[in-house]
Amino acid sequence: MRQTREFANPPVVLGYATIAGPKEGEGPLAAYFDKVINNLYYYEDTWEKAEQKMFLEVAEMALQKASVKKEEVDFFLAGDLLNQIISANFAAKSLGIPFFGLYNACATFYEGLILGAMLIAGGFAKKVLVGVSSHYATVERQYRNPTEQGVQKTPTSQWTVTGAAAVVLGDGEGKIKIPRVTVGKALDYDMFDPSDMGGAMVPAAFDTLLVHFKETGLVYDYYDLMLTGDLARFGQQILVKLLQENNINFGQRLNDCGIMIYRPEQQVNAGGSGTACSALVTAGYVFNELSQGKIHKFLGIGTGALLSQVTTQQGMAIPVIAHAVAFESY
Amino acid sequence: MDFLLSFLVGGVICVIGQLMMDLTSFRVTPAHVLVSFVTAGAFISGFGVYDKLVELAGTGATLPLTGFGHLLTQGAIEGFKQKGILGLLGGGITNTATGISVAVVAGYIIALFFKPKG
Amino acid sequence: MAIDKNEYQKTVEKIKPRPPVLKNCVLAFLMGGFVCFLGEVLFHFLRGYGLSEKDSYTVVSVVFILISAVLTGTGIYDDLVRIFGAGLIVPITGFANSMVSPALEHKQEGLVLGVGAKLFTVAGPVVIYGILSSLIVAIILRGLGKL
Known part of the structure; x- marks a missing residue:
């Protein structure tokens, strides 16, 4: 098996939390999110700060739902879409948990889950926090055009989801x-x-x-x-x-x-x-x-x-x- | 009649821009469209065609960005006639200075007092 | 079971939807024409006040730049372009939008490197290519002995 790993003692999900943006809050899955913010700025003066705020908040929310203290978490694995994965870095700075910054674009969440599971299954960690975020406006202005610039989009173009999610993985028992x-x-x-x-x-x-x-x-x-x-x-x-x-x-x-x-x-x-x-x-x-x-x-x-x-x-x-x-x- | 011609000519010029984007799967961006239209306007103007279009369609020819290219070329030509090489170099900008200045001032003020909605 | 690159690109081309060209063109035509029509109305009005033809055209452009700037600041212009496409990109209002929007968006990065530099992200190339082409045209005309 070159690419697949099976875990004899499977890591478990201890807790998870999600914060969704305004558009996602109007979507069909709105009821499943822990929190929906009603404005892209989220009471901050820039979108970048709004994204960092969501990131930190969702991480703390996941820890709380898992009844795990920050000090108990061995590693924080996180990433986002901005240059130098800056949203994750600022969340890591505030959390103070030993930190790995990750980037696999939109696959970063799954990259984090894999590495977190491996750290636990390998016996290198007991609890790992995985977090990611993205924000429509910060992504739009970094990768494409200013949000107020008039452009037409192709039918194949996609809308960047605003939101953040965090998952606490651990060893031991879990559903x-x-x-x-x-x-x-x-x-x-x-x-x-x-x-x-x-x-x-x-x-x-x-x-x-x-x-x-x-x-x-x-x-x-x-x-x-x-x-x-x-x-x-x-x-x-x-x-x-x-x-x-x-x-x-x-x-x-x-x-x-x-x-x-x-x-x-x-x-x-x-x-x-x-x-x-x-x-x-x-x-x-x-x-x-x-x-x-x-x-x-x-x-x-x-x-x-x-x-x-x-x-x-x-x-x-x-x-x-x-x-x-x-x-x-x- | 003036109004109808302005509408028709202005509309057709915009359709050309739309086709440039649509037929290239949007690899041609609005920035490319704007640059192409200024360039095209400048060249067409040099051969005396654009003046006739302005006579015919009025704002239908001056408002599309080809009109901006037209002003640049006419400015350069007029400048050359009056002041030689110095006029050639300065005429285009002189002819379009009002529009550029207004856009700069408006852009600056809007940037100061508004917040992008996203 | 690797996929063949050429085969895959053919599959994508088959499934990938095309932009609705006809609809886009009709909308661009109507809106582009409408903008120019409004300009013509204003032009006649100004001429009625005794402004010269050249000045009238300039004032029309200035007014449309200002309208576009306000619509951009209030976040309406980009929504309109999404519908009307080139009908609002090609007119001078589109040029104004391409100056105002990056300046507005990047003011958080400061007044010099944010607003100042970004005002010309799209306008810069437009002015540059405009000047270069007009100079080339004038030199060609000179070469042909027409100037």
Whole structure:
């Protein structure tokens, strides 16, 4: 097994929390979030400060829900989409927990979950806090245009999710377990269009998904639910088509966080994206369903487009990655 | 009639910009469109065509950014006729200075007193 | 079960939706035309007051720059462009929006490197290419003996 690791003593989810932005709070999953902020500024004078505030607050909320003190946490694994993962750095500064800064674009949440689970399963930590955030306005102005600049978006473009999520992982007893993970490879399929990240990321999701089943030997209908990160509407269609060409049909059991987080009429074009997209759906919706026993076996495939504004302007293709984490509850 | 021609010509010029974006899957951004239109306006103007379009369509030709290129070229030409090489270099900016200054002042004031909504 | 790169790109091209070109063009035409029509109304009004033709055109442009600046500051302009596309990008209002919006957005980074520098993120290239082309045109005309 090159990319997959199975844990003999699966790490467990001790607690989780989510904060969602205003648009996400109007979406179909609003009821699953711990808190919805009603303004992108969140009572701060800049969006960057608003994002840092969400990040810190969601981390403290997760610790509180897990009844774990900051001092008990061995490591804080966190990342976001801004340059130098600055939101995570500022949250780490305030929390004072030994810190690893992570970046895998929109797959950062799943990267953090994998590393956290490994640290615990390997005996290097008893409790780990994983956190991520993204913010529509901070991302828009860093990667694209000023928010007030008039531009038209393509039908394949996606709306960056505003929100933050944090999860406390630990050893010992817990309802939701992480039995196995699959680490993705960065791939390049010569996809150049930065306004079609869903299409760019599909090969990574496809690859990680198939490697996961191949290396674990699990049957294709093992999981009750499988969610890709943020392929959005058209990416999801491409993925389903690729799977069909390989005679795999997951049917209703395969969906995408970028599709689920917004209603189609919310004017988000193809759907949601951003680190908080898969994080909010996983730590909001999925964990709730798992702990209530509505589903028992879940596979999340976080997807990330590893581009920067500079590489895009220099005409380079978009490298992509996908990480898979299984969650099970009994 | 003036109004109709202004509407039609202005509309058609904008459609050209729209096609540039749509047919290239938006690889042509608004910035590219603006730069292309200024450049195109400057060149067309040099061959005396744009003056006729302004006569015909009025604001339908002056308001699209091709009109900005037209002003630059006409300024350079007029400047050259009056003051030679110095006029050539200064004429374009002189001709467009009002618009640029107003945009700078308006932009500055708006930036000071407004907050982006996101 | 690796996917073939060329095959994959063909699959994407098949599924990827195209922009609604016809609808976009109709909307751009109507709005672009409407902006110019309003300009023409103002132009006739100014001419009625005895302003010269050249000055009238300048005043019309100035008024539209100011309108665009206010609509940008209040966050309306970008919403309109999302619908009307080039109909509001190509007119001088679009140029004004491209100056005001980055300045507004980046004022948090200070008055010099924020507002000052960012005012010209899009306007800079526009002015630069405008000046260069006008000079080239004038030199060509001179070369052809027409100037």
